[in-house]
Amino acid sequence: MRNNFIFIILFMLGLYALIMKTNLIKNVIGLNIMEASIFFWVIAFSDVGGEVAIHKMGEEFSKFNDPVPQALTLTGIVIGASTAALLLTLIIELNQFTDTIDRDEIEGLNN
Amino acid sequence: MHKYLKKTLVISVFILTAIALYENFLLVPEYTGLRTGVSDYIISSGLSDTGSLNLITAVLYDYRAFDSLGESTVIFGAVSGIVLILSRKMLPVSSRGLSFIVKRTFGLVTPFIALFSLYVITHGHLSPGGGFQGGVILAVISIIFSIVYGSAFDYRRYSPQVKTAMETMGAFTFLGLGVVGILMEGFFLKNLGFLTARTGTLISAGSIPYVNFGVGIKVGAGLAIIFYSMIQKTFKEDF
Amino acid sequence: MALLWQQFLASFSFESYFPLLAEVGVILTLITALAAWNYIKEYKFWYYILTLIYLISTVVVILTTDWFFFLFAWEMVTLTTTFLLAWSSWKLVKQYFVIQFTGSSILLFAALAANALGYTEIAAIDSVLLQFVLIIGMATKSGIFIFHFWLPPIHSEAPSPVSAILSGWVVKLGYIFLLKIIPIESGNTMLYLLGIAMVVYGGWQAVRSADLKIMLAYSTVSQLGFIALAIGTGGELAFLGAVLFIIAHGFAKTTLFITSGILQREYGSRVVYDFKGAIFKRPLTSLAVIISFLSLAGLVFSAGYNAKYLISSAQLPGLLTKVVFFGFALISAIYSLRILYWIFIVDEDYSNFADKLKKALNSYQIYSTDILAILFGTLGVLIVAFWPEMPGDMLEYLVDYDFNIIAGVRDSIIYILLAVYLIHNNAGFKVKVRDHLSLERYLRSALDFIFSMSRKNVKFDTDKIFETVFYNTIFNTSKKIHDFFYQDLTIQLLWIPVFLSILLLWQQIYSYF
């Protein structure tokens, strides 16, 4: 339940930074926070109190945490980082033309 | 006034959405895990199937290796896109960097960082880590070269061409292992059983270490190219 | 493909008078094609290609019973005629296409509705509502009253062979379609009333115009009113009358538009007051003009008379009917005879007619294709006039029918006398020459009217007034809608949480309503 609250708070915070802030870099930060909230929720939710999903040499099989959501989250993190990098590159490129990163001063983003 | 109105609107919508999400989360049952399904099977027989101690690596590079191929292609696409978008910039090479104290002391540390990255890559199936994480640490070396010694040093040592070649090599290692899987075992990306040694050694787990190595090189080179493209000084006039 | 082709062939029906109509359509098209040989100077090849496609499509439109092929072919007709207008101006193409396409869309909708309601083939439709929708769709395409507004401007501005096609046959396709779908027993009252309105309004406007082509276009509206009236009446006699009227009017109008083109080329003007000595300069053409106009006027021994007689005898017998039809015919007679008066009678010296004619014939420049076209047209008019049963077995009923020549002669004499009296006493109804008609002018006058009510002096940029209506008002409205939805990026992105929460709370919202 606590994790759900944290997820909602962080998700909304990220969305707030994405939607309400006029600074483009802040928007990307918001996106990052939003994605991180989802990843956090997934990991926290899939934690059933087992062990880290790595077998120890010479020990028998014991109760593990579910490895599949962790693997999926790993993929998600890498993809999120790549998209953020691309987005930041585009912001740099846009800044070459506009000399600003304030969304209010860039008309073209609105239409 | 209009600004405050907008802010009020946004915040009220957010409160609504938060309530909606909360309502729906109330319905989601607690995850007890390990019910009859995929995870149960993977936990119980993942080690014997793949030979990888790290089950997450087993999932990433054996059960769902195709996802990882797609994921590394995402990085590849991002690299291509970023290089494409920022390629008009000329590089005024500079070797100012930070003070020489930092430069020299950093030199003492760098080989160990590289070694650590190789450790993370090669121990992907034994301990936490794997191709992606190790690759990022590998990229960090290139990043820190540009930071500490100036971009000229990085350019001189590992030019973008070399990095591109390394990236292609890594990608083809992955893809080639998949195709070898077709040829030898009958399925794309099937784990190569004849490579498996005793569990717990570095060369166990079939083709997973090799895939890890390919991904590591690819990710390291790709992210280094990304950073290298992004720190270049930009000019407005030329292209 | 083979399947489609078989279906296409199977959809043809060669019943009742429709093959005859198709045949007439082909003949009229060929006539215009002949006339166009001299008129169309550039891109002749493309003109004839378009004409050919048009020709095939009209045949399909008339003969097919499948909704799909019907609409398909009709759109082809619209498309080809639209591009034929391009020999005049692109503005015309634009306007015509927009209007035709509006009609097509409504018609498509109506056709689909019919299809959905079980009328899988084109046949008589019982539902009055459906008839209404179909008529509205028809109205825009074929210029039924209220929606006729586009017809005079475009028909008068088009190049003469094209307006011959448009006015002579294209607008009648709609009426042929109506012949198919209106049940022969009941008719349609609304169509009947619309027809009356068209006759009166078109006739009045035709009388008021001094420009030959505009006058012809208005007379088309008026004459089409007769057809609508006939179809609206119902009954076998009325339908036969409508068919005969379509044929007669087709020949007459085609001939008249072609001759108007010839006259226009000869005199460099379209106003009837300028056509001095036409009969000496263009004797054959003038003859055709006279015969065709007489047919329009509905004098006895003319094609128009036969058709009108059939229609009027299909009405309820009685004095009122007689008076009303007398009035209708009188209107036609007045505008036709007025033109004849202005072209041939006024200021002409007929004292040594034969000599002048002989002299004129000596220096007569002959375009053989034109002459051929006119001759064919006139021949058609004459055939329908004297042997209305001749075209084939389809109208064999007419063989037995008495056209009541005595009454016809009487009426004709009365028309001529009245017309001569009126025209002579009013100095030939000489009216002010109006500018060339265009849709923009309508708009301007409408706007002028509205603004004069508020007593403001506003100058309009009349050249761009069409743009104003068809684009700028639409443009501005949609711009306002656009701007309303396109707020800044914050609001645009805000839709995501809004939509997400609506979907997430959908159970509650749904149960609330």
Next chain:
Amino acid sequence: MMETRIILLIIVPLGTAFIIPFIDLINAKLRRFFVLLGISIQIFNLTSIVVQYFDQIRDGSLFLQYHLGGWQPPFGINLVMDNLSFLFIAIVTLSLLFIIIYSIGYVGHHEGKFYVLYFIIIAASNGAMLTGDLFNMYVFIELLTIASGALIAFQRSHPGSEAAIKYLFYNIIAGSLIFFGVLLTYFNLGTLTMADVANNFAALESGIQLFITAIFLTALLIKMGVFPFLFWLPKSYDSSPAPVTAVLSGVLSKIYLYLFIRLIWTVIGFETIVALNLNILLIDIALFSSFLGHVFALQANNIKRLLGYSSIGHIGMIFAVIMLNTEAGFYGGILHIIAHMFMKAGLFVACGYLLQYTVSNHYRDFKGVGLRDKPVFIAFIILLLSMIGMPPLLGFASKWFILMAFLEAQSYFGAFIVIFGSLTAVIYYLRYIAKGFEEVRLSEDDLKMEVFNQPLLSVLYREKIVTFITYAYTAVIIIFGFGFRFLNIPLRMSIESIMNVERYIELVLGG
């Protein structure tokens, strides 16, 4: 049936994409050879599949699958090709082939990077359509997002960067929502294979069903550009170069429609949607979106933007007619997907050619374009007429079937929207046709400005290829316009594979 060739459909373009940067280092001229090699292997591959399984394609029993890594479906990833995905792959591959030949003539700078991203798009679109695994679908969607986002900014202009940023904002949110939805599904059902999810989805509590459905729907509506999220679409269509726009409009939106069909019918199940009372809402949203698209198109002063708005209109229409869940609806919808794919791609391709020397895409600069490149302009007009729905062309046939479907379902608002779309289309296209035929005299300065305006793209213009491709699209439209009943059998069969979910589940899990 296990078939190795369908994995080659994905990894051949992927390998081509990987090798091109390396080839660039060696010799840039070799690059085009590899591009053509890759695409021809792709075509050969597809053709061989068609030839071998022709009978099965015809009687609707085509079902090929591939287990990646040799793992059975619930444990590993599986690729599935049934009639629906086969139809889409064939059409998309054809369209992509046209566009790549076009871009050989069009792209002047950074050709290598362009082809890399383009081949990634090919691989990702094939993968997204073939995959039978939810998370793999997410990966391919992200791949599409990244590659197309980079391609939108390909011209590296001011509006291009803006458009790409906007596009990425929307699509990254959609991507993370899809991720969230996939993980929610996993947590509730313990599996990621579509067939397995479909098998168990109905047993879930309705609240959770709504939760998962809502998240997937929001994400997919963002991706498709339906009403509340249509704002990124015109901007990105406007600002990207012609081949990219053709890909965006012609291919990407269709792939998302396909994924929508897959998710809603196969995975979630339409009965669930009906039980959640969402279908009416979705139809209304889609129709409203279509309406707005056409209304917005009326005011557009920019030809590419206008085409983007009209895309919104058409996609909304297709979406609505598919949501009717009738056979006629699917027939019209899928036929219109095909028609719209070719028409829009052809239109953007022709636009790219026509606008090569104009100063901007603005209405006033469109003056005289038709006189300059008359043959291409005629093709352009034919394509426009097809968009409007003129008879002998493919657009008419598909619109006809859509109308029939709406009337059959007694959805008169939908029928009205179809007619309204055609009507407004007449108004807004005719303006441009008329403008294109306006005579214009260019002064010396204008010429200079035009020539130097877009130097990057027009340096290496190979006109014949470009003209040829424009005509190829026109020819496709005309040929299928007359012979749209060619598509009868594939359409019927793919509708059957949409409707017959049990067979899909049985074949995936059993074989």
Next chain:
Amino acid sequence: MLQKVSAFILLLLVWIIFAGRITIDVLIVGSGASLLVTLFLSDMLFREVKRELPWYHYLRKFFLLLLFIPIFFYEAILSALKVSKHVFEKEPSFNPGIVKVKTELTDITGLSVLANLITLTPGTLTLDYDRTEQSYYIHWIDVETLEQAEMKQKIIARFEKWIGVIFR
């Protein structure tokens, strides 16, 4: 060559620490990895030495280094306590300033290690090194004297000797 070999051995040792066990496969892969790193980065670890020294010199240096560590720790903790004294004062009373201290070292590695050590001992913080005057600029939290020799005694003399021997 010597520097490469020593770098290789050092790296292999660290690798074994990383891997946590000594087996054949670890050694093979580790030597491969170390070789790679040596080839690419060894010039950063050990700089090229000008004059040849016998190998036992390096061994001696290594032992000196090991000896140096406890001494350093003692000094560091002592000065940390000295700084902590300031923390607990009511009004932190000290006299910060930036002073210039000459040094005799010339080797770059030695200089930078010394700079790090100066930074590490609380109370002093290296800001820069001036090549022409061979002197450090040091921020001193509590300037007790301005006498050059005394300053040197207080700040760097503790380590300079060791460093001078180890990194020469």
Next chain:
Amino acid sequence: MIRLIIAYFLMFSGAGFALITVIGLLRFPDVYTRIHAGAVVLTISAVLVTLGTAVYVWEFFLSAKIILIGVFFLFSNPMATHAIARASYHREVALPKEYAIDAYSEYLGRDYDDSNSSS
């Protein structure tokens, strides 16, 4: 047992130094003195804690690895601190003009342009 006591002693002394760091960071009056507290005492504390941990686990390779972390802190943290301090002086962030003794500003004023030409 003695091993554990040593380990806890090391760790708690490290924690104590960490507390001192924090208090110093909050209480010290100006930027450069805060750097002293925040970075230098901190390093000692981190090293002490890692040493304590290494003693705690007392297993050769693992202890070595943990000590490696401590050594890395020992190398990296002063370097980072030095770099930050130098940067903030160069950018004249909160330049302590009131310092009586400031030899560095003369140096900077002398040749600011190529203040760093070392390789």
Next chain:
Amino acid sequence: MMTATVVLENLLLIFLVLCAVMSVRFEEELISIIFLSTFSIVLTALYLLHRAADVALAEAVIGAGLSTAIFMSAISQIRHGDSD
């Protein structure tokens, strides 16, 4: 039951939200990025607490290292009006 683990987790969660809020609140990009990297570290610690070792390593490496580097390179490129 308030075991030590729960206390630690709660503290980390509070810190996480604090970092996120500060990262959103500050107008200056550099401080936002500092807080973002701090956010990533705390997230890493939480992942460790939830026994997701691989994800923790990935988050540490990508979130704290690479993202910060890329963000810094982005803001180092950005011009603000008159500064150029």
Next chain:
Amino acid sequence: MILGLAIFFTLLSIIVSYRVIIGPTITDRLIGADTIGIFMSLVMLMIALYYDLFLLVDIVLAYAILLFVDMLIYAKYFEHGELYR
């Protein structure tokens, strides 16, 4: 005991974040961030110790490296205002 240390370090880092938030200059914030980073890596070490899972020590090492890189990047940006030099 071990977790007590972890809680202690977490509390300290929350307190230090006060300095990062109000810090009048950027240098203060950077030093604060560095402090928080080191504290958090110590927390991670403690967690690894608590779980008796020493594979997690790798993560601490990786994080230590990256923290250092971060600090250098901040310093570089802070000193030159750009990273390319």
